[in-house]
Amino acid sequence: MIHDPHTTPDTELSQFRVKGEIPVPVLIGWLSLAAIPLLVFFAIRSHLRGDALIFAVLVTFSALLASNALWYQVSRNTTLQRRGFIVLITVLFTYLAVSAVEDGSAIMWLFAFPPIIFYISEARIGVIACSGGLSALILLFSPIGDSLFNTPYSTNFRLTMVAALGFEMVTCYILDQSRRRSKLGLIRLAADFEFAAKHDALTGLANRREAHHQLDTEHQRYLRHSRPFSVLLMDIDLFKSVNDNYGHQAGDLMIKLVARALRQQCRKMDTLSRWGGEEYLVVLPETGNAEALITAERIRQAIAEEAIAFEGQQVRATISAGVATICGDESVDRMLQRADEALYCAKSQGRNRVCNYDTARPGSAVG
Numbered sequence: 307m308i309h310d311p312h313t314t315p316d317t318e319l320s321q322f323r324v325k326g327e328i329p330v331p332v333l334i335g336w337l338s339l340a341a342i343p344l345l346v347f348f349a350i351r352s353h354l355r356g357d358a359l360i361f362a363v364l365v366t367f368s369a370l371l372a373s374n375a376l377w378y379q380v381s382r383n384t385t386l387q388r389r390g391f392i393v394l395i396t397v398l399f400t401y402l403a404v405s406a407v408e409d410g411s412a413i414m415w416l417f418a419f420p421p422i423i424f425y426i427s428e429a430r431i432g433v434i435a436c437s438g439g440l441s442a443l444i445l446l447f448s449p450i451g452d453s454l455f456n457t458p459y460s461t462n463f464r465l466t467m468v469a470a471l472g473f474e475m476v477t478c479y480i481l482d483q484s485r486r487r488s489k490l491g492l493i494r495l496a497a498d499f500e501f502a503a504k505h506d507a508l509t510g511l512a513n514r515r516e517a518h519h520q521l522d523t524e525h526q527r528y529l530r531h532s533r534p535f536s537v538l539l540m541d542i543d544l545f546k547s548v549n550d551n552y553g554h555q556a557g558d559l560m561i562k563l564v565a566r567a568l569r570q571q572c573r574k575m576d577t578l579s580r581w582g583g584e585e586y587l588v589v590l591p592e593t594g595n596a597e598a599l600i601t602a603e604r605i606r607q608a609i610a611e612e613a614i615a616f617e618g619q620q621v622r623a624t625i626s627a628g629v630a631t632i633c634g635d636e637s638v639d640r641m642l643q644r645a646d647e648a649l650y651c652a653k654s655q656g657r658n659r660v661c662n663y664d665t666a667r668p669g670s671a672v673g
């Protein structure tokens with residue numbers, strides 16, 4: 307399946323993982339693992355100082371972080387794990403700031419918030435969380451904050467803290483944008499490579515390898531559900547003379563014209579491929595012989611009626627087509643061989659026609 311990365315929104319982007327990138331659930335797991343002993347350590351220190359409230363709050367936070375990590379191990383719900391973690395660290399950092407834990411030095415842990423939030427959530431959430439956090443910090447350091455919370459921060463510390471945290475948030479945003487853009491670039495590159503590996507550069511149709519892949523898929527479906535499929539093998543008539551008379555550029559335009567006609571005359575579910583130089587193979591899923599013949603004839607007529615404009619001249623060409631429908635327990639190769647024989651029959655009967663391989667008389671093709 308070709309994914310169109312050009313429409314990838316931020317949320318979808320987060321579902322792709324570039325090789326070497328740490329998955330968000332893993333990062334949250336490691337961060338929780340690092341935070342729990344740290345919180346327990348500071349809780350014990352508070353307990354030794356006789357601060358029972360801070361001890362209780364920090365132990366509760368470490369228990370909640372552990373529960374979030376354990377619940378993820380059980381449920382494997384990444385969204386819940388991420389949201390739970392964001393809520394917990396936001397509340398924790400707020401608590402560390404307003405209650406001046408560790409004589410106010412714990413507020414320095416706020417610097418851990420921006421890189422974590424930008425990495426584990428969408429850019430939009432990161433911006434909202436960081437601007438909200440910075441506004442809350444400014445409020446805390448304002449006279450209103452002083453009247454609500456009795457914090458020990460000096461004026462110099464407050465100014466430096468707001469400036470440094472604001473600077474860090476902007477830096478994290480820029481780095482995050484750059485990371486997301488390179489990731490998008492890699493995804494687009496991978497999609498372009500995938501497209502190039504499966505398609506023909508001149509016409510944009512599937513290439514021979516992709517056509518074989520689709521043939522195998524249809525064959526498997528046929529073996530399982532006994533619903534027949536057909537192939538049309540087509541070749542531009544006397545194409546060499548188009549090249550010889552008008553040049554290769556005109557020949558290429560003719561090849562593209564046939565590809566366009568195929569797109570117009572076939573269904574979305576059909577596989578249209580450039581099988582060789584001026585040869586095309588169309589795979590028609592769930593299509594019987596009669597329907598395949600009608601399709602081939604429709605394509606033949608459409609191409610016969612079209613022309614390419616080249617250096618002021620109208621250049622026309624026709625195609626010949628061989629039709630084969632899967633039957634019995636035959637292989638894909640055998641079916642292609644029958645289509646090839648039918649095409650040979652169309653050429654030898656004068657070209658610009660459709661021939662059907664007659665399964666009633668094996669070894670023969672009929673016009």
Ligand SMILES: Nc1nc2c(ncn2[C@@H]2O[C@H](COP(=O)(O)OP(=O)(O)OP(=O)(O)O)[C@@H](O)[C@H]2O)c(=O)[nH]1
Pocket residue numbers: 541542543544545546547549553554555556557558561582583584653657
């Ligand atoms: N312009 C152009 N020519 C190509 C391309 N691929 C193959 N050809 C030319 O297609 C021509 C095929 O000619 P032939 O196989 O002799 O067949 P034909 O002239 O089509 O005659 P019939 O098939 O018998 O009707 C050759 O001259 C190739 O050089 C391509 O991508 N572009």
